[in-house]
Amino acid sequence: MSSDTPRYTPYDKGRFQFTLGIRAIDPAEWIEVDGHYAAHLAEKRRLFAECPAEVFDAIDGSLSAQTECLELLLDNLARNLPGTVEQDDRTVRVDQTGDHYDREAFAARPLDLAGRLVQEDLCLMAPHGGTYRLIAASLCFPSRWRLSDKLGQPMTAIHQPVPGFNDKLARPVDRFFDRIGAEQVYMRLNWSVMDDPTLFQPTGHGQSGINDAITAANAGDLLWLRVERQTFRRLPKSNALVFGIKTIVDPLSSLADRPDVARGLHGAIADMPVDTQRYKSMAPFADALAGWLDRAATSTSG
Ligand code: HEM
Numbered sequence: 001m002s003s004d005t006p007r008y009t010p011y012d013k014g015r016f017q018f019t020l021g022i023r024a025i026d027p028a029e030w031i032e033v034d035g036h037y038a039a040h041l042a043e044k045r046r047l048f049a050e051c052p053a054e055v056f057d058a059i060d061g062s063l064s065a066q067t068e069c070l071e072l073l074l075d076n077l078a079r080n081l082p083g084t085v086e087q088d089d090r091t092v093r094v095d096q097t098g099d100h101y102d103r104e105a106f107a108a109r110p111l112d113l114a115g116r117l118v119q120e121d122l123c124l125m126a127p128h129g130g131t132y133r134l135i136a137a138s139l140c141f142p143s144r145w146r147l148s149d150k151l152g153q154p155m156t157a158i159h160q161p162v163p164g165f166n167d168k169l170a171r172p173v174d175r176f177f178d179r180i181g182a183e184q185v186y187m188r189l190n191w192s193v194m195d196d197p198t199l200f201q202p203t204g205h206g207q208s209g210i211n212d213a214i215t216a217a218n219a220g221d222l223l224w225l226r227v228e229r230q231t232f233r234r235l236p237k238s239n240a241l242v243f244g245i246k247t248i249v250d251p252l253s254s255l256a257d258r259p260d261v262a263r264g265l266h267g268a269i270a271d272m273p274v275d276t277q278r279y280k281s282m283a284p285f286a287d288a289l290a291g292w293l294d295r296a297a298t299s300t301s302g
Pocket of ligand 1: 019020022123125134144145150158159160161162165169173176188190191192205243280
């Protein structure tokens with residue numbers, strides 16, 4: 001984890017925003033590699049070895065979209081992030097880790113190979129009954145959800161636990177998905193504060209017991225800012241969408257020298273509806289977090 005100021009601070013506006021929050025980005029920036037690349041890929045490798053069924057799955061009929069996604073990713077890496085992976089017809093090699101993959105071994109699950117090459121988790125969404133449903137995923141760093149609960153499900157069922165999603169966002173999201181053209185890439189940021197920096201978190205919503213170990217004095221080291229840089233792009237041949245999720249975890253203490261951002265986060269949490277705070281499991285440390293942010297927001301450094 002880095003103690004530099006986080007690159008993305010979507011919580012810095014001082015209010016809670018429950019919106020689509022999408023913006024177009026340069027397709028060259030679809031995939032991002034940062035200083036945690038080798039460590040995140042090693043963690044993915046461990047998860048693929050220890051709990052493969054939790055971190056990859058696909059429904060029948062998704063193979064063509066998976067193949068298209070792998071090809072698009074390899075092409076993107078070669079063009080925009082040269083030196084990340086070396087590839088020929090038979091093998092793919094990750095430069096930083098030395099991991100070496102035989103393409104033939106992934107012929108029946110090409111999205112599994114794609115997910116091992118980048119920090120992003122990769123979910124494929126296909127049009128289905130006027131909305132989109134999840135047809136395949138390489139998902140190593142879920143923020144408190146389990147792939148087996150969501151595979152094959154449409155957007156409304158996937159988001160059923162999210163307060164307000166189906167009333168306010170489900171239809172705008174479907175309309176946005178329909179409009180995404182080939183060559184366009186969009187992104188949005190999702191954020192939470194958690195008391196656990198673990199990347200693979202398949203459960204954990206709705207915690208309410210107070211965690212006495214976390215205080216206003218030590219919250220900087222025991223709480224974590226978890227941001228998802230989510231990207232969306234079309235696979236033109238199969239018409240599926242790739243939903244990329246890059247998970248970035250920074251200690252709360254990374255805001256110690258940024259009173260402006262700490263003030264923004266303080267305001268965003270104060271503005272957050274109670275059901276959303278409960279969903280995000282913030283009750284166990286809410287007072288400690290508020291106390292720490294109060295102090296950081298009024299500190300004179302930075
Ligand atoms: C523009 C598109 C999307 C928007 C605006 C959106 C919005 C949201 C929001 C606001 C949350 C709650 C996050 C939190 O408070 O921490 C959420 C959770 C979630 N989203 Fe999305 N989402 C989008 C696309 C997708 C897609 C394509 C998938 C496909 C896998 C997905 C899967 C999930 C899952 C699994 C959760 C956690 C649900 C749970 O707690 O069980 N989202 N989303």
